[in-house]
Amino acid sequence: xxxxxxxxxxxxxxxxxxxxxxxxxxxxxxxxxxxxxxxxxxxxxxxxxxxxxxxxxxxxxxxxxxxxxxxxxxxxxxxxxxxxxxxxxxxxxxxxxxxxxxxxxxxxxxxxxxxxxxxxxxxxxxxxxxxxxxxxxxxxxxxxxxxxxxxxxxxxxxxxxxxxxxxxxxxxxxxxxxxxxxxxxxxxxxxxxxxxxxxxxxxxxxxxxxxxxxxxxxxxxxxxxxxxxxxxxxxxxxxxxxxxxxxxxxxxxxxxxxxxxxxxxxxxxxxxxxxxxxxxxxxxxxxxxxxxxxxxxxxxxxxxxxxxxxxxxxxxxxxxxxxxxxxxxxxxxxxxxxxxxxxxxxxxxxxxxxxxxxxxxxxxxxxxxxxxxxxxxxxxxxxxxxxxxxxxxxxxxxxxxxxxxxxxxxxxxxxxxxxxxxxxxxxxxxxxxxxxxxxxxxxxxxxxxxxxxxxxxxxxxxxxxxxxxxxxxxxxxxxxxxxxxxxxxxxxxxxxxxxxxxxxxxxxxxxxxxxxxxxxxxxxxxxxxxxxxxxxxxxxxxxxxxxxxxxxxxxxxxxxxxxxxxxxxxxxxxxxxxxxxxxxxxxxxxxxxx
Amino acid sequence: xxxxxxxxxxxxxxxxxxxxxxxxxxxxxxxxxxxxxxxxxxxxxxxxxxxxxxxxxxxxxxxxxxxxxxxxxxxxxxxxxxxxxxxxxxxxxxxxxxxxxxxxxxxxxxxxxxxxxxxxxxxxxxxxxx
Ligand SMILES: Cc1cc2nc3c(=O)[nH]c(=O)nc-3n(C[C@H](O)[C@H](O)[C@H](O)COP(=O)(O)O)c2cc1C
Numbered sequence: 001x002x003x004x005x006x007x008x009x010x011x012x013x014x015x016x017x018x019x020x021x022x023x024x025x026x027x028x029x030x031x032x033x034x035x036x037x038x039x040x041x042x043x044x045x046x047x048x049x050x051x052x053x054x055x056x057x058x059x060x061x062x063x064x065x066x067x068x069x070x071x072x073x074x075x076x077x078x079x080x081x082x083x084x085x086x087x088x089x090x091x092x093x094x095x096x097x098x099x100x101x102x103x104x105x106x107x108x109x110x111x112x113x114x115x116x117x118x119x120x121x122x123x124x125x126x127x128x129x130x131x132x133x134x135x136x137x138x139x140x141x142x143x144x145x146x147x148x149x150x151x152x153x154x155x156x157x158x159x160x161x162x163x164x165x166x167x168x169x170x171x172x173x174x175x176x177x178x179x180x181x182x183x184x185x186x187x188x189x190x191x192x193x194x195x196x197x198x199x200x201x202x203x204x205x206x207x208x209x210x211x212x213x214x215x216x217x218x219x220x221x222x223x224x225x226x227x228x229x230x231x232x233x234x235x236x237x238x239x240x241x242x243x244x245x246x247x248x249x250x251x252x253x254x255x256x257x258x259x260x261x262x263x264x265x266x267x268x269x270x271x272x273x274x275x276x277x278x279x280x281x282x283x284x285x286x287x288x289x290x291x292x293x294x295x296x297x298x299x300x301x302x303x304x305x306x307x308x309x310x311x312x313x314x315x316x317x318x319x320x321x322x323x324x325x326x327x328x329x330x331x332x333x334x335x336x337x338x339x340x341x342x343x344x345x346x347x348x349x350x351x352x353x354x355x356x357x358x359x360x361x362x363x364x365x366x367x368x369x370x371x372x373x374x375x376x377x378x379x380x381x382x383x384x385x386x387x388x389x390x391x392x393x394x395x396x397x398x399x400x401x402x403x404x405x406x407x408x409x410x411x412x413x414x415x416x417x418x419x420x421x422x423x424x425x426x427x428x429x430x431x432x433x434x435x436x437x438x439x440x441x442x443x444x445x446x447x448x449x450x451x452x453x454x455x456x457x458x459x460x461x462x463x464x465x466x467x468x469x470x471x472x473x474x475x476x477x478x479x480x481x482x483x484x485x486x487x488x489x490x491x492x493x494x495x496x497x498x499x500x501x502x503x504x505x506x507x508x509x510x511x512x513x514x515x516x517x518x519x520x521x522x523x524x525x526x527x528x529x530x531x532x533x534x535x536x537x538x539x540x541x542x543x544x545x546x547x548x549x550x551x552x553x554x555x556x557x558x559x560x561x562x563x564x565x566x567x568x569x570x571x572x573x574x575x576x577x578x579x580x581x582x583x584x585x586x587x588x589x590x591x592x593x594x
Numbered sequence: 595x596x597x598x599x600x601x602x603x604x605x606x607x608x609x610x611x612x613x614x615x616x617x618x619x620x621x622x623x624x625x626x627x628x629x630x631x632x633x634x635x636x637x638x639x640x641x642x643x644x645x646x647x648x649x650x651x652x653x654x655x656x657x658x659x660x661x662x663x664x665x666x667x668x669x670x671x672x673x674x675x676x677x678x679x680x681x682x683x684x685x686x687x688x689x690x691x692x693x694x695x696x697x698x699x700x701x702x703x704x705x706x707x708x709x710x711x712x713x714x715x716x717x718x719x720x721x722x723x724x
Contacts, residue, residue, distance in 0.1 A: 001613075001655070002617065003617075003647065003651060003663065003665075004617075004664075005621075007618075059617060059621035059622065060620055060621025060624065060662040060664055061664050062624055082634070083634055083635060084631075084632075084633070084634040084635070084666045084667050085667040105622075123618065123622075130611040130614065131611070131615060133608050133611055134608060134611045134612050134614055134615040136608070138604055139604065139608075145601075146601070253597075254597060254607075255597030255598050255599060260599075262598065262599065262600055262601055262603075262604065263600040
């Protein structure tokens with residue numbers, strides 16, 4: 001029997017930083033010391049604390065090692081496994097009091113988190129169905145199969161769970177509509193397209209706990225009367241796909257999906273459908289068309305998928321994270337679930353926090369927590385002691401919020417009220433060095449690439465918005481441009497066919513409303529306050545400091561610098577390409593950037 | 595593998611695989627469980643700490659004791675090895691010296707189950723390393 005478990009993070013992030021090698025080295029070291037029957041190495045899903053990865057957690061000693069490298073395997077085995085001594089240098093250091101913390105529960109990053117959707121990520125081996133079952137896996141399904149369909153739907157409605165894919169539609173109600181639409185065949189679809197830039201919530205759930213999705217889809221199938229499930233997943237998620245395939249095979253072998261599930265008169269099976277990674281294919285009607293082999297373009301709703309979806313049959317589409325919550329609602333009860341969160345937003349939300357923040361990673365927090373708590377407590381504050389400037393939620397459909405919004409509770413309605421949205425869980429933090437006009441331009445560039453082109457406002461309108469923004473960041477903007485952006489943005493919102501176009505101008509409109517000063521500086525003063533817009537930067541020589549050493553002159557790639565030896569030099573602005581080489585090379589701090 | 599054909603089968607299946615995860619679930623919430631720490635430095639291992647640890651593991655599994663067994667470094671009582679620290683939830687830890695497999699059983703039967711103290715307790719004047 002094993003005395004110790006060594007959990008090694010096998011999420012995509014830690015994999016990228018050699019966790020596979022760590023795993024192999026740990027196994028080899030254990031073998032070399034004859035400990036392979038004492039300590040077991042287990043590959044888990046993401047622990048969330050990606051900033052500090054790769055992570056190795058040892059239980060029952062409850063020791064959380066961070067930033068582990070493959071060479072550390074020998075020391076972990078020799079010291080911790082063999083001699084029972086913690087490897088201090090691999091422990092997390094509290095940024096405030098500089099003390100080592102070995103139990104992750106005591107780290108700021110984890111203290112405010114509640115893990116429902118991520119309950120098994122970083123705890124079980126996602127490739128072993130037995131571990132899922134040991135955590136009460138498939139018991140929710142067992143319970144539901146003893147209820148009537150309407151009883152189970154009622155529990156879903158009472159739980160208050162709302163869709164985590166962005167729209168926030170009440171899940172129980174959606175199931176009820178699909179249940180009420182009678183048909184010979186219905187479908188359950190799991191939306192695993194996850195197209196928001198920087199988001200990896202759904203991916204991590206599928207990589208870390210695929211059975212929870214299979215169980216939830218099966219529950220949904222029973223409730224609405226569907227015998228077939230489809231997971232629409234982007235092909236760029238190979239690890240998630242592999243783990244889902246393994247999980248499906250195991251569930252089928254155990255008879256937990258297939259015919260007569262748990263001895264009941266209910267059949268359900270699941271297939272995978274691969275997407276090519278287009279953002280618009282996350283929109284449910286486009287997704288369905290893509291699964292049907294048609295072009296991934298949206299169509300007007302109604303009819304909603306619950307009425308006429310895949311192959312024209314009633315189809316219930318839910319997001320991965322939405323599904324991940326379902327088994328817990330049946331295991332712990334709708335009262336328990338709805339006791340977490342706010343009046344209208346129940347439970348938790350998973351966010352992928354990135355950007356200029358100390359603790360980049362995957363977090364799950366109760367609804368109603370404030371942005372400030374997430375950024376400063378869970379996220380550990382802004383990197384390098386810089387000033388907070390903005391936080392972007394909702395991805396390309398959302399908005400940028402500022403200092404004055406930091407005490408906004410995170411829930412569907414509060415975020416909408418301040419001009420952003422919950423979205424699917426991307427959260428990007430920006431600091432004083434980020435230019436908000438450029439950020440808006442970045443999101444629009446994404447939209448230009450991802451718009452399917454079917455409707456004119458989105459295809460052409462967003463292109464025009466982008467042109468204006470480009471003009472502004474290049475120092476050619478005029479005051480009327482800001483009004484043009486607003487007017488055009490609102491037209492696009494009102495007239496686009498699908499959610500992509502209807503929300504695409506949000507990053508522009510929200511940055512105008514929250515950072516108007518910055519737009520005005522670009523337009524009126526031809527100045528970029530954050531110093532990001534190249535065209536608005538000016539490199540000049542401080543004549544008092546310049547010694548005439550000619551270093552800048554010799555390094556300038558375009559010959560924009562002139563001057564005699566030992567005489568102050570000069571930058572010819574019409575030739576300068578603002579590459580910054582002169583600033584980098586000057587030994588006398590004589591190059592000024594304004 | 596046989597198919598799971600009923601909720602009852604699923605329950606049986608869970609029972610069969612549960613022990614795999616007990617170690618992890620208890621470890622995450624160690625403060626709620628009896629913690630048994632066996633000193634495993636060179637002196638302890640030489641004196642038979644490994645067998646003692648195995649004896650505890652067997653005993654808590656057989657008697658279904660809600661406990662976790664871990665190892666620590668040298669506690670500084672080399673003369674009394676193998677030494678074992680036992681901490682019940684909410685109580686001060688107690689250290690036993692010269693523990694062998696037999697004594698391990700009686701520590702579980704007497705102290706952990708019934709709160710009776712045994713011979714061989716070492717007065718506590720140290721800090722555990724782990
Ligand atoms: C442009 C666009 C992209 C979307 N991308 C996703 C996505 O990647 N994942 C997702 O679950 N929902 C996405 N949605 C929302 C889906 O249309 C749909 O509302 C959702 O899958 C429903 O599931 P839920 O109720 O569980 O949230 C997107 C919507 C739009 C308009």
